[in-house]
Amino acid sequence: xxxxxxxxxxxxxxxxxxxxxxxxxxxxxxxxxxxxxxxxxxxxxxxxxxxxxxxxxxxxxxxxxx
Numbered sequence: 001x002x003x004x005x006x007x008x009x010x011x012x013x014x015x016x017x018x019x020x021x022x023x024x025x026x027x028x029x030x031x032x033x034x035x036x037x038x039x040x041x042x043x044x045x046x047x048x049x050x051x052x053x054x055x056x057x058x059x060x061x062x063x064x065x066x
Contacts, residue, residue: 021030
């Protein structure tokens, strides 16, 4: 088991986290879930940004010279 770390938060944030937590869910589980959700959202945003770019703005790798 990893070392336990403490993260200082305001009373407001602590209450918000407590309200988000499911019955029996640990704060570690809640925060891990929130981290994964955030990573997924960032990836979706990056893919959306990449997909919306004009196709003619890309250069093939064979055209790139050192």
